[in-house]
Amino acid sequence: MAVADDRSPLARLPAGGARGGPWRGSWLGALALLLTLGLLVAAGVQIRQFALLTQAVRGGDDYVVLTIYQAEAEHLRLSEQWSRALSAGEPIDRATLQLRYDVWVSRVGLLTEGGTRRLIDSRPGWIQTVQQMEAFVARADRWLGEPAGARLDLAALRDLQPGLLALGPPIHGLSLAAAHDVSEQFAERNRVVRRHNQIGIALTILLAGMTLAFAAIVFGQMRQLHARRQTLEDLAASLYDARREAEIASQAKSAFLANMSHEIRTPFHGLLGMLSLLRETSLAPRQLDYLRTATESADHLLAILNDILDISQLESGRMVLAPVPIDLREMLRTVDALMRPQATAKSLALHVDAEPQVPEWLVADPTRVKQVLFNLLSNAIKFSDRGAVVLDVRVREHGEGRRALGFIVTDTGIGMDEATLARLFRRFSQGDETRSRRFGGAGLGLEISRNLARLMGGDISVRSEPGHGSSFSFQMPIHELPVPPVPAGGAAPTAGPLPTRLRVLVAEDHPVNRQYMAALLGTLAHDAWFASDGHEAVQAVRDRRFDVVLMDMHMPQLDGLGATRAIRALPDPAAATVPIVALTADAFPETRERCLLTGMNDFLTKPVSPEQLATALRRLFGPPGSAAAAAPQSAAAPPLHDGLIDPVALQRTLTAVPRAQLAAMVHSYLQQGVETVQHLRAAVRDGRPLDLRVHAHATRGAALNLGLPALAATAEALHEGAAHLPAHEIARLVQRFEQQLGATGVAAHEHGLSIDVEAAATSEGR
Amino acid sequence: MVLRLTCALAAVGAGPVAALDRPGGPVVLSIMGRVRSTNAAKAANAANAADFDMPMLERLPQTSFSTRTPWYAQARKFTGPLLRDVLTSAGAQGTMLRARALNDYWVDLPMDDAQRFDPVIARLLDDKPMAVRDKGPLFLIYPFDARTELRSATYFSRSAWQLRTIEVR
Numbered sequence: 001m002a003v004a005d006d007r008s009p010l011a012r013l014p015a016g017g018a019r020g021g022p023w024r025g026s027w028l029g030a031l032a033l034l035l036t037l038g039l040l041v042a043a044g045v046q047i048r049q050f051a052l053l054t055q056a057v058r059g060g061d062d063y064v065v066l067t068i069y070q071a072e073a074e075h076l077r078l079s080e081q082w083s084r085a086l087s088a089g090e091p092i093d094r095a096t097l098q099l100r101y102d103v104w105v106s107r108v109g110l111l112t113e114g115g116t117r118r119l120i121d122s123r124p125g126w127i128q129t130v131q132q133m134e135a136f137v138a139r140a141d142r143w144l145g146e147p148a149g150a151r152l153d154l155a156a157l158r159d160l161q162p163g164l165l166a167l168g169p170p171i172h173g174l175s176l177a178a179a180h181d182v183s184e185q186f187a188e189r190n191r192v193v194r195r196h197n198q199i200g201i202a203l204t205i206l207l208a209g210m211t212l213a214f215a216a217i218v219f220g221q222m223r224q225l226h227a228r229r230q231t232l233e234d235l236a237a238s239l240y241d242a243r244r245e246a247e248i249a250s251q252a253k254s255a256f257l258a259n260m261s262h263e264i265r266t267p268f269h270g271l272l273g274m275l276s277l278l279r280e281t282s283l284a285p286r287q288l289d290y291l292r293t294a295t296e297s298a299d300h301l302l303a304i305l306n307d308i309l310d311i312s313q314l315e316s317g318r319m320v321l322a323p324v325p326i327d328l329r330e331m332l333r334t335v336d337a338l339m340r341p342q343a344t345a346k347s348l349a350l351h352v353d354a355e356p357q358v359p360e361w362l363v364a365d366p367t368r369v370k371q372v373l374f375n376l377l378s379n380a381i382k383f384s385d386r387g388a389v390v391l392d393v394r395v396r397e398h399g400e401g402r403r404a405l406g407f408i409v410t411d412t413g414i415g416m417d418e419a420t421l422a423r424l425f426r427r428f429s430q431g432d433e434t435r436s437r438r439f440g441g442a443g444l445g446l447e448i449s450r451n452l453a454r455l456m457g458g459d460i461s462v463r464s465e466p467g468h469g470s471s472f473s474f475q476m477p478i479h480e481l482p483v484p485p486v487p488a489g490g491a492a493p494t495a496g497p498l499p500t501r502l503r504v505l506v507a508e509d510h511p512v513n514r515q516y517m518a519a520l521l522g523t524l525a526h527d528a529w530f531a532s533d534g535h536e537a538v539q540a541v542r543d544r545r546f547d548v549v550l551m552d553m554h555m556p557q558l559d560g561l562g563a564t565r566a567i568r569a570l571p572d573p574a575a576a577t578v579p580i581v582a583l584t585a586d587a588f589p590e591t592r593e594r595c596l597l598t599g600m601n602d603f604l605t606k607p608v609s610p611e612q613l614a615t616a617l618r619r620l621f622g623p624p625g626s627a628a629a630a631a632p633q634s635a636a637a638p639p640l641h642d643g644l645i646d647p648v649a650l651q652r653t654l655t656a657v658p659r660a661q662l663a664a665m666v667h668s669y670l671q672q673g674v675e676t677v678q679h680l681r682a683a684v685r686d687g688r689p690l691d692l693r694v695h696a697h698a699t700r701g702a703a704l705n706l707g708l709p710a711l712a713a714t715a716e717a718l719h720e721g722a723a724h725l726p727a728h729e730i731a732r733l734v735q736r737f738e739q740q741l742g743a744t745g746v747a748a749h750e751h752g753l754s755i756d757v758e759a760a761a762t763s764e765g766r
Numbered sequence: 767m768v769l770r771l772t773c774a775l776a777a778v779g780a781g782p783v784a785a786l787d788r789p790g791g792p793v794v795l796s797i798m799g800r801v802r803s804t805n806a807a808k809a810a811n812a813a814n815a816a817d818f819d820m821p822m823l824e825r826l827p828q829t830s831f832s833t834r835t836p837w838y839a840q841a842r843k844f845t846g847p848l849l850r851d852v853l854t855s856a857g858a859q860g861t862m863l864r865a866r867a868l869n870d871y872w873v874d875l876p877m878d879d880a881q882r883f884d885p886v887i888a889r890l891l892d893d894k895p896m897a898v899r900d901k902g903p904l905f906l907i908y909p910f911d912a913r914t915e916l917r918s919a920t921y922f923s924r925s926a927w928q929l930r931t932i933e934v935r
Binding site: 063070073074077099102103105106107109110113117146 | 836837838839868869871897898899900901919922928
């Protein structure tokens with residue numbers, strides 16, 4: 001999957017993201033500041049306007065004009081009333097004159113009070129007029145004041161009149177001046193208001209513009225954010241898809257590898273077999289040479305195939321180690337023996353050495369440890385042209401009592417530079433291209449070895465210099481065995497054919513493999529029959545006695561597992577218990593597990609060599625020369641009819657139970673036993689060990705109560721072995737139980753527990 | 767700030783006046799037009815007028831407040847009966863009032879104002895009777911400081927001083 005593709009979502013990410021953000025941010029900040037300032041100025045203008053209006057209302061400038069006007073009007077009315085009082089023939093209307101005078105004085109007083117006073121004080125011409133009026137009032141108050149000092153008479157009126165009349169023109173002037181003044185103020189205020197309005201309009205336009213700009217930038221920012229988010233989401237989605245595709249592809253690859261291994265190994269099985277058979281025939285030296293070359297190529301191909309299988313198992317995590325106690329030095333001897341021919345062929349010295357501290361026994365998977373060592377040693381031999389290859393085994397302390405075993409393989413070969421070392425453990429890499437061409441190989445070995453080492457809890461490391469050889473170090477933790485294990489009771493099967501001629505049924509769908517198996521069995525001097533699918537195999541077992549069935553796992557119609565189940569469920573005990581050995585190209589441990597669980601007795605991986613087959617047959621049919629071992633049924637079984645009825649227990653029971661009743665009970669038990677056998681067979685057939693245990697347990701209890709120890713023992717063996725015994729062993733035990741049922745009936749008769757049908761009916765009816 | 771005082775002296779005249787007393791002293795205020803409780807004594811006056819002398823106004827419930835005005839530099843205290851009490855005692859019924867001053871200044875105001883804004887017919891300024899030259903003897907005044915909406919030329923002009931008559935329309 002290309003990552004740096006131009007069309008990949010990564011390439012579509014806006015490049016300026018990191019640079020554009022702060023730039024826009026500062027613009028936004030500046031705009032926001034300007035907006036705030038503009039709004040503050042607008043608010044300031046409005047506050048000023050408000051103050052102006054408030055001042056106008058409070059000051060009441062226009063009100064001053066009205067006041068002065070009224071003062072003038074009242075002055076005229078007073079002057080008229082005054083003249084009327086002075087005109088001959090009329091008495092002085094003192095009250096009216098007094099009222100007019102008071103009203104006028106009140107107007108004059110207004111001019112000197114409050115806001116009006118402030119206005120008048122600011123204009124020198126006006127003050128003079130007001131002072132003039134105040135002077136007159138002061139003079140007139142001698143007659144008209146409160147309280148009046150002198151009596152108002154015509155003489156006083158006449159005396160005061162000129163002063164009163166003289167006030168006329170200045171008051172009028174004051175009135176006009178005030179009117180002009182106020183209109184000027186009005187104009188001024190209008191001007192200010194207009195200017196404020198203009199500022200306000202300008203500000204509003206500016207603010208509107210800035211708001212627009214602000215909105216535009218915010219909008220742009222949001223769109224960019226949205227675009228970025230969208231891109232990121234797309235990226236996440238495509239990454240998710242890519243991951244899923246990769247996972248699916250990986251699973252498909254694993255499945256493909258597993259399938260291919262099977263597909264390749266099946267014909268390969270035939271090919272290798274045929275080659276080995278060909279070697280047995282009389283061949284010309286030249287033909288033998290061709291055959292050797294063909295066999296070498298096939299061996300190489302098989303090695304590569306095994307590597308691929310290992311890789312697929314390691315990758316899918318299906319690789320399972322099988323640690324067992326191993327004798328380390330014995331294993332090293334094997335390794336030495338196997339590698340020495342290669343070393344000798346290249347005139348190299350091979351030293352395999354272990355420190356004294358290296359433990360004798362430890363727990364490890366010998367196959368995998370050997371695989372790693374073979375790989376490292378054959379690499380060392382491959383890349384060395386002279387000198388020696390050394391395998392040193394050392395113990396390394398890891399602190400806290402933990403110890404590790406180090407296998408150090410040193411060669412005097414061509415060595416590697418840094419670049420080569422870096423590529424070393426990668427798949428299909430073999431140092432470098434030129435070396436790859438020179439030395440051949442799939443290049444999987446080191447990767448497998450390192451993965452195996454890691455699976456064991458260790459690792460592989462390497463030190464090398466060009467021209468100075470290499471040193472590979474394989475470390476693994478030590479799982480030490482303090483005491484050497486007791487050797488298995490049965491000695492390992494020794495070489496050589498079985499003396500018995502076995503009747504072997506081969507169930508195999510592939511014609512080449514059938515031919516190969518026929519030849520193989522012919523070589524081992526056994527008789528072979530063939531079935532080409534599961535149904536034929538089951539039919540053959542039914543029709544004929546065989547000593548062993550070699551069962552291919554993958555067959556049309558009914559596969560090996562199905563056929564095995566069918567055979568194990570056959571009613572004929574001899575047929576149901578025939579040993580079955582699986583033949584499969586699957587090298588996976590779970591396949592082996594399934595075979596054994598289904599009731600098969602052993603497991604052979606194709607291609608099957610004559611040695612493997614002989615070993616497997618020896619495992620089944622015991623040590624050579626033992627005729628008894630060849631007969632499966634009689635293996636270490638106690639005599640069938642021993643202790644069928646326990647006389648002591650019988651006597652004890654008879655003291656409590658009448659003989660006739662006991663006879664009826666035994667009879668009834670034996671009758672039920674036939675059903676029990678059916679149940680047991682069904683449980684074996686369907687692979688239900690729990691049912692098997694339940695039935696076996698129930699029948700055992702009853703047998704003990706009735707004093708039938710042989711039946712009880714067989715039931716107990718079934719009960720105990722239900723979960724772990726192979727199916728054919730269980731089938732054999734069921735068969736034994738069935739035989740013992742019949743024998744017990746006879747023995748019961750002999751012990752005087754015979755019963756006629758009526759007596760049984762009576763005893764049951766009671 | 768409105769301070770309402772119920773004058774103990776005015777207990778006799780408190781409440782709606784069924785039949786208005788005849789003024790004993792000089793008439794200071796005449797309610798004319800659509801009034802029911804008339805008490806005009808002199809033929810010179812129009813027949814349907816409710817006349818008040820100063821003691822009659824004193825006997826009505828008194829209200830005091832201080833307020834700033836365009837006419838005085840500082841806030842001044844005004845005391846007198848509420849306009850609506852005076853109108854009630856005159857049995858006035860109408861929608862508009864025309865307040866007329868000694869100098870024949872007049873101004874129209876809605877009768878509703880009497881209910882909404884509690885204007886007072888002040889007869890005391892800073893607890894002292896007002897002379898004519900001090901905008902007396904009666905001053906129709908609104909409590910300008912009590913409500914901001916009153917601080918406008920409209921209500922300043924409705925405040926008639928040297929008040930003499932009120933015509934109910």
